[in-house]
Amino acid sequence: MERTWRWFGKKDPVTLDMLRQIGVEGIVTSLHEVPNGEIWTPEAIGELKNHIDISGLRWSVVESLPVPEAIKYGGKDRDRLVENYKISLANLGRAGVKTVCYNFMPVIDWIRTDLRKPNGDGTYSLFFDPVRFAYFDCCLLARKDAEKDYPAEMIEKVHALGKTITEAEKEELIDTVIIKTQGFVSGNFREGEKNPVQLFKQLLALYDGIDKAQLRENMKYFLEQAVPVAEAYGVNLCVHPDDPPFAVLGLPRIVTSAEDIEWFLSAVDNPHNGLTFCAGSLSSGLHNDVIALARRFAKRTHFVHLRSTEVDKDGYVLEASHLEGRGHVIELVRIFERENPGIPMRIDHGRLMLDDVNKTYNPGYSFLGRMYAFAQVMGVMAAVKEYDV
Numbered sequence: 001m002e003r004t005w006r007w008f009g010k011k012d013p014v015t016l017d018m019l020r021q022i023g024v025e026g027i028v029t030s031l032h033e034v035p036n037g038e039i040w041t042p043e044a045i046g047e048l049k050n051h052i053d054i055s056g057l058r059w060s061v062v063e064s065l066p067v068p069e070a071i072k073y074g075g076k077d078r079d080r081l082v083e084n085y086k087i088s089l090a091n092l093g094r095a096g097v098k099t100v101c102y103n104f105m106p107v108i109d110w111i112r113t114d115l116r117k118p119n120g121d122g123t124y125s126l127f128f129d130p131v132r133f134a135y136f137d138c139c140l141l142a143r144k145d146a147e148k149d150y151p152a153e154m155i156e157k158v159h160a161l162g163k164t165i166t167e168a169e170k171e172e173l174i175d176t177v178i179i180k181t182q183g184f185v186s187g188n189f190r191e192g193e194k195n196p197v198q199l200f201k202q203l204l205a206l207y208d209g210i211d212k213a214q215l216r217e218n219m220k221y222f223l224e225q226a227v228p229v230a231e232a233y234g235v236n237l238c239v240h241p242d243d244p245p246f247a248v249l250g251l252p253r254i255v256t257s258a259e260d261i262e263w264f265l266s267a268v269d270n271p272h273n274g275l276t277f278c279a280g281s282l283s284s285g286l287h288n289d290v291i292a293l294a295r296r297f298a299k300r301t302h303f304v305h306l307r308s309t310e311v312d313k314d315g316y317v318l319e320a321s322h323l324e325g326r327g328h329v330i331e332l333v334r335i336f337e338r339e340n341p342g343i344p345m346r347i348d349h350g351r352l353m354l355d356d357v358n359k360t361y362n363p364g365y366s367f368l369g370r371m372y373a374f375a376q377v378m379g380v381m382a383a384v385k386e387y388d389v
């Protein structure tokens, strides 16, 4: 596998020179400053690509070329936005950037309720607490009829939490779910947003009446137009699974399971329509067996995120060490090295450890924590490739 690393551009405190020293080959990045839906021009792509080339690395993967909301909910502007998307894809292909990751999650990208869950050893992990999230939904967003989406025991826990949660914790939960986790990846929300809850509700309202079947239709409509352009320019499109992999906030989610993956792959059955195999997202659903998924979909996978989770029966999800938990990273390396050896791979998320706690990184994207996991996985790759163990 190609050893890649997610880098957030020239302002990233982790520099390209640092990455070269630790054995990174390829960069995963995006034109973060371009608003969702606008065309990625050859000039802007060329400028960033050149900057990466000069450092002795290469721009291997775009993560993400965001799909604007109007394409997902099927708004009246969608044809113009799909055209723009196609132009950006063609511009990337011409520039030689050939792997493009995106997602099809309505309104909200990945979800965490806690960005600093202490581990016993002094490090911190990202965490998803289903009770806090249900509390966010029912009491902070106060989404209409939200309580109907949860079992009675969950609502009891939500009410119990309501009796103890402080105002500061409520603010922090809103900031974590809407701003801190989304601000740097989604384009829907920005740091400094004055009224995040109201904005969030406006976005949710765009999906009134959009169920799973309709969202699938909208994804198919998008793929039918984008995939032929990807094919023409030799670009591999790869959708990121929904994180966590189930419906949330009354919104459908459609990349959650083997059945979903099979559906979108056959909706437009073309090798350029593929999957980002995010072991962390997929493993956080107890319905998923990541080893079986990797065996089944390795050939249609264009990009791999290595990460692992521990999930308990009540749905609490902890980001585990990269060599433990439900992600089965060691077996995944074996599978991908055999089935799709040239594929770009990046370490997804890392713990906060050592000096990381004194720095300001995007949540999940610490330097030392990720480097530690990167080194672990390099060891696994070497063992698998050279000694076939």
Ligand code: DNO
Pocket (backbone or CB within 6 Å): 063, 064, 101, 102, 103, 109, 110, 185, 240, 364
């Ligand atoms: C979070 C990421 C996601 C991912 C996008 C891809 O850490 O896994 O934000 O980059 O969903 O489109």
